[in-house]
Amino acid sequence: MWDGGLSMKTMNVEYAIIGAGTSGLGAYSKISRQTDSLVMIQDGPYGTTCARVGCMPSKLLITAADYAHHLQTSDFFGVPASGHVEGRQVLERLRRERDHRFVARNLGYVDKIPARHKLEGRARFVGPGRLMVGESVEVRAEKIILACGSRPAIGEVFEPVMSRVLTSDTIFELEDLPRSIAVIGMGVIALELGQALHRLGVETTIYGRSGRINALTHPAMRRQALDVLADELDIHPSGRVLSTWEDAEGAWIDFERSDGQRVTKAFDSVLVATGRVSNLDRLGLEHAGVEITDTGAVSVDPHTMRCGNLPIFIAGDATDHLPVWHEAYDEGRIAADNALNYPDPTPAGRRPPLMVFFTDPQIAVIGQSFQQLQGREIVIGELPFTSPRHVVWNKVQGHMQVYLDARTDVILGAELLGYQAEHLAHLLALAITHGMTAEQVLEMPIYHPSAEELLRDVLIDAQKKRRRHEAESTGLATSAY
Numbered sequence: 001m002w003d004g005g006l007s008m009k010t011m012n013v014e015y016a017i018i019g020a021g022t023s024g025l026g027a028y029s030k031i032s033r034q035t036d037s038l039v040m041i042q043d044g045p046y047g048t049t050c051a052r053v054g055c056m057p058s059k060l061l062i063t064a065a066d067y068a069h070h071l072q073t074s075d076f077f078g079v080p081a082s083g084h085v086e087g088r089q090v091l092e093r094l095r096r097e098r099d100h101r102f103v104a105r106n107l108g109y110v111d112k113i114p115a116r117h118k119l120e121g122r123a124r125f126v127g128p129g130r131l132m133v134g135e136s137v138e139v140r141a142e143k144i145i146l147a148c149g150s151r152p153a154i155g156e157v158f159e160p161v162m163s164r165v166l167t168s169d170t171i172f173e174l175e176d177l178p179r180s181i182a183v184i185g186m187g188v189i190a191l192e193l194g195q196a197l198h199r200l201g202v203e204t205t206i207y208g209r210s211g212r213i214n215a216l217t218h219p220a221m222r223r224q225a226l227d228v229l230a231d232e233l234d235i236h237p238s239g240r241v242l243s244t245w246e247d248a249e250g251a252w253i254d255f256e257r258s259d260g261q262r263v264t265k266a267f268d269s270v271l272v273a274t275g276r277v278s279n280l281d282r283l284g285l286e287h288a289g290v291e292i293t294d295t296g297a298v299s300v301d302p303h304t305m306r307c308g309n310l311p312i313f314i315a316g317d318a319t320d321h322l323p324v325w326h327e328a329y330d331e332g333r334i335a336a337d338n339a340l341n342y343p344d345p346t347p348a349g350r351r352p353p354l355m356v357f358f359t360d361p362q363i364a365v366i367g368q369s370f371q372q373l374q375g376r377e378i379v380i381g382e383l384p385f386t387s388p389r390h391v392v393w394n395k396v397q398g399h400m401q402v403y404l405d406a407r408t409d410v411i412l413g414a415e416l417l418g419y420q421a422e423h424l425a426h427l428l429a430l431a432i433t434h435g436m437t438a439e440q441v442l443e444m445p446i447y448h449p450s451a452e453e454l455l456r457d458v459l460i461d462a463q464k465k466r467r468r469h470e471a472e473s474t475g476l477a478t479s480a481y
């Protein structure tokens with residue numbers, strides 16, 4: 001495979017995978033079963049974004065925050081509790097669990113990959129099928145999978161306070177919790193981490209831009225989610241950061257709310273959670289013959305992950321299509337199948353979308369959102385999160401909507417805001433995956449008192465509305481004659 005002189009090496013392989021994250025490893029596991037002619041190129045630490053700086057450390061932090069919150073709210077149950085948060089211990093335990101359980105498992109897998117299949121350094125295209133890795137290795141590959149993930153976006157306005165800026169890449173490495181933090185953004189990272197930090201006793205202010213939690217699309221769901229979170233958290237949902245500066249008091253954020261009011265405050269730290277940018281922009285794609293739009297976007301077929309007619313495939317967060325873990329893994333495998341079968345496409349079916357915010361209450365969107373269903377004849381089953389089980393838990397905040405096809409009774413999608421909504425979301429995902437009707441779901445036994453009773457009741461509500469809708473349309477049809 002190696003060929004070349006002392007200073008420059010050339011490696012010829014059939015397949016190259018750029019990135020050893022979730023999607024790259026998913027692709028590797030498939031291709032390595034078929035051929036030895038492959039290399040996986042990784043820039044930076046192994047261990048994946050999910051395990052090192054993403055899903056796992058964030059959920060470990062949230063769980064510590066849940067315990068702190070239980071202490072603060074247990075009075076209600078006649079169980080007054082005293083206790084306090086030891087920031088250093090919270091973060092030490094987070095890193096210990098993360099490193100020993102999740103990262104170590106991934107590194108164990110990477111260790112077993114033969115050395116000839118691994119190359120370390122940043123890859124960039126220097127021509128079609130030609131990659132430079134660092135300054136001294138050229139990889140020539142017939143088929144290339146770009147599984148290079150994304151990185152946090154940091155706007156220029158934060159440059160004056162960069163020494164106090166944190167992102168999800170750095171926050172879990174803190175020795176201790178800050179006394180105060182500005183959280184910029186109102187997406188999933190901002191809300192999950194902002195609420196966790198608040199519950200752990202950090203004085204937290206969240207600054208949004210659009211005034212909306214974009215994952216939810218029904219206006220009433222959006223409103224309620226914001227109301228519930230704003231009840232607990234200090235949130236300025238819409239406006240813009242005008243400027244930032246640093247002095248002895250900390251990092252100052254000068255924010256103009258959309259009602260014109262200025263809010264200027266100093267913080268120990270600033271967590272910038274304003275979205276992520278794909279690492280595709282650093283690959284020199286123009287040298288590979290890839291078409292790039294004016295906005296820097298690259299078009300990818302979601303059923304093959306193929307990029308135009310080229311032997312190039314893009315998987316995971318590098319595409320802006322559903323940047324979540326299970327999709328990254330699927331996409332890596334779809335890309336691998338299509339690279340292995342190149343030039344014949346092997347289109348794969350995609351799973352219904354599923355997204356969960358691990359906030360309290362949780363937010364979940366399954367299947368088609370309310371917005372995507374505009375123009376389609378649907379009925380909406382809806383209820384507050386007040387099943388007997390939720391009352392017992394004293395967790396009755398939130399609301400649930402399920403969207404049924406008005407003619408066929410098939411469940412098309414749902415938006416949820418409620419305690420541990422993730423479980424109901426998965427039941428709905430199962431029903432949507434199999435094209436089930438509300439009637440079919442209602443055939444299953446549901447225990448009393450369980451959270452699933454809420455699902456039953458919301459489907460009954462949807463069916464009532466569907467019958468009414470049917471009666472009205474028949475009435476209308478009859479009266480039209």
Ligand SMILES: Cc1cc2nc3c(=O)[nH]c(=O)nc-3n(C[C@H](O)[C@H](O)[C@H](O)COP(=O)(O)OP(=O)(O)OC[C@H]3O[C@@H](n4cnc5c(N)ncnc54)[C@H](O)[C@@H]3O)c2cc1C
Nearest residue numbers: 019021022023043049054055123148149316317323324325
């Ligand atoms: C804070 C946070 C919390 C999250 N929580 C959840 C969650 O709860 N549930 C969920 O489903 N998803 C969650 N996600 C999303 C999930 O982590 C990602 O969807 C998933 O990790 C993406 O995997 P990937 O393989 O596309 O990218 P990555 O795992 O990032 O892998 C890409 C790799 O490519 C490397 N690379 C980049 N450029 C080059 C180059 N030029 N040459 C060589 N290597 C390169 C990168 O260094 C990186 O190691 C979270 C993300 C974050 C940031």
Ligand SMILES: NC(=O)c1ccc[n+]([C@@H]2O[C@H](COP(=O)([O-])OP(=O)(O)OC[C@H]3O[C@@H](n4cnc5c(N)ncnc54)[C@H](O)[C@@H]3O)[C@@H](O)[C@H]2O)c1
Nearest residue numbers: 185186187188189190208209273274275323324356357358
């Ligand atoms: N539970 C999960 O599945 C989970 C958890 C964390 C992260 N993730 C993944 O990570 C990705 C990135 O998360 P994210 O929260 O950074 O991105 P996001 O796209 O979800 O949210 C970014 C938010 O920042 C706001 N924003 C942008 N610029 C701003 C500015 N200048 N000032 C104020 N607000 C601004 C946007 O309006 C948006 O609300 C997500 O798309 C998700 O796929 C998933």
